[in-house]
Amino acid sequence: MKLSSVCQSLLILTLFSDSTTLALDWPMFRGPDHDGISRETEWKKQWPESGPITLWEAQVGIGFSSVSVADGCALTLGHQDDQDTLYALDSLTGAVKWQHSYPSKLGAKFYEGGPGSTPTIDGGRVYSISKWGDLFCLEASTGKVIWQRQLEKEEGLTLPDWGFNGSPLILGDKLILNIGGAGMTLDKSSGKTLWLSNQEAGGYSTPLPFVMGNTQLIALSNETHFTGVEVETGTQRWEIKWPTRYGVNAADPIILGDEIWIGSGYGKGHGLFRIQGGEVSEIWTNRELRAQQNAPVLIKDHLYGFDGDGGSRAALKCIERSTGKVAWEADSFKYGALSAAGDHLIILSAQGELITAPASPSSFEPLSRAQILDGKCWIVPVLANGLLYARNSQGHLVCVDLRP
């Protein structure tokens, strides 16, 4: 059975071999469409009582880095013994293809610490940033460093309280980071700074690309606002004031047409805004989805995500996008993280239980459950090519076989 699955993977590999990344890869945080939703539909959503098969496990060090998958390689970051390590693992076997380490601090401020960003794969290269501004561009096949920078020192940046945790975004020839009060871009081939908004602390979200009119923009957070910035010039087109107690705007925004969803934890809540020209108007705001770390997913006009802060009581909620009203909530969770594939949710509870369920506004009806991890699981599970990657804060990474 395993063998036939491998054959299937090889088949897929052959079919898409002309592309640099496979169609069902997950090359960066929040996936290929920047929305936390995989395009895969044919995957195993239900499994027997014994649970799905864990193909392999690895120990990757402390951190909250998620997994990105491309070209047969699964990448994540972890911290151990005063250094961060970027692991490139064989996505099918977990064998270490290469690893890249550099001295770093743990940064365990009120939590376990370790790197919080996820590496990004683009055009045969890997881009990776540490909490403290160590930025690397490496060859995806070998791990050879093509260029590297220490942004905090070189650019005189103010670090956010918990360091840099947004992941790199590649757009054309640009590398875009949530650094500075309104982002920065670099030339992805040389690492040269193209523009830097300012030296202030940024937020914790990953830059989200979108087009307004004919202009390419990114949406990102800083400590007190969400803002829309022109990629070419760095010009801020609009901003939404969104103050939170600890300056933690971490969840990525969601954009649909001229509407933007934003949300934060620590009691703040979420809201939907309309952007027309440079003008922002509120459609609704409420406290129903206090998205502390991870954004919800938007499926057919409903948001699915966790309300509440890690370490406290939280609920999984379904919310109508147009009104902000709660369709249902499941409060058996003590926090967690989720992604989706097609029209199904893939949930990892804070205690390491994997749960699948159809994304339906009428009710929450889990299809299958399996305990795949223990410890603290606040990191989004990732589905790529039928394989589910999940890890906990201590760096226990598992690959679960959900191929049909």
Added chain:
Amino acid sequence: MKTRRQFLHHGLHASLLLGMPPYLLGAKKSAQYRTALIGCGWWGMNILREAIAAGRSQVVGLCDVYQRPLEASLDEVQQLTGSSPRLYRDYEEMLEKEKPEVVIVATPDHWHALPCIKAMELGAHVFVEKPTSHTIGESQAMLQVARATGRTVQVGLHRRIGPHHVSGMAFLRSGKLGRIGLVKMFVTSSGTGPEEPTPHTKEPRGMDWDRWCGPAPWRPYCRRLTPGGWRNFLDYANGTLGDWGVHWIDQMLWWSPEPYPKTVFSTGGRPILGPPVSDPDRGSTTDAPDTQMVTFGFESFTAIWEHRKYAGNPQENHRIGAYFYGTEGIFHMGWRDGWTFYPRKASESTVHQEPSFDHVEDGHNLTLLWQDFIDAIDQARPPVADIAPAHRSSLLPMLGMISHRLGRSLNWDGQTESILGDSEAKSLMRRAYRQPWTYPSLQSKTSSNQPSP
């Protein structure tokens, strides 16, 4: 000049004399108090949220030296009340301009005394977070001003009113424990070491770091200090003993037949976290002990404080609280684990009471404590966590830290509140404030400085 309480008293008497209908008296008691918050962090907003929910406060001012929590608090107050209190960086300016009747002080310990005293002098009732202060002389001055001005002062020792604490105290007083000879108060947690220094960095934008340090020594900013991390920097607080310790020490003194110990001795250090670091190149670590045992010698029993920031407490049922050891068994007063009596005789069964919190996530009873504060103002009676007992409970961690610094036992006279026969220790009951702030002065000894019975 009439104080507000005198005014209320007079008003009340006059209306009774005139035979005013009771519903008007009721109306008087539903008056809205102009309320201001100094220190807009996590706990300050927890308290202010209670004030808003109780329906007796009109929020007129918010004060913090850091713009970010100030704006986050404004945002929340606007959502909760629809009104927009003015924002201040300087508490004196706020107190003078807004003339609040009720002031919440939820700053770090080193910034308790001055705002509390100023607020009381300007006629406000005060809700101040525990412990009362950072050094003994500050707390003494706060108590003295509270008595001189007749203001109501509630200290945030919500375990004085939490239902399982109240029922647990009744159980303790019922005599079912027999004669109690030892109380052990403790907090344990898990952790590893050594602590890595946090680099010195520029303070966050919008934070007035100089004013944050205020009357305490200035030190270079590092991210470990805020939010909340200051509890383990001894310039600004007294570590776990000052933070957690005061809650359980207060429980012990609440029960205690004696108002104060005669001797205090602390030992401990940082065997796991390592020696404190403060170095321009490496940055700073915290400097509070990760291990501490303090023995408080009373005449009729002994009390011990113990904290450990490693190893947890896996061999016992409880990792936090106070054990009362009596001739009939052991009583544990806990937090989320309620209280439990373990009888000495195997034939008798364990007695247990679950807790009941106003706020389950944070595990506190601030709703009850705030309501008691308002009732105390209305009824001109002492609140349950009045400054006098809270002052006595707050002094013990401070004495523990003096003994810890000097490495020797202290003889304590609780009547005169003085350390006997040790001028060096005595000098540590106060400290010089950084300019331009002035350490609060005590009026010459009056009865107001005596512990109340």
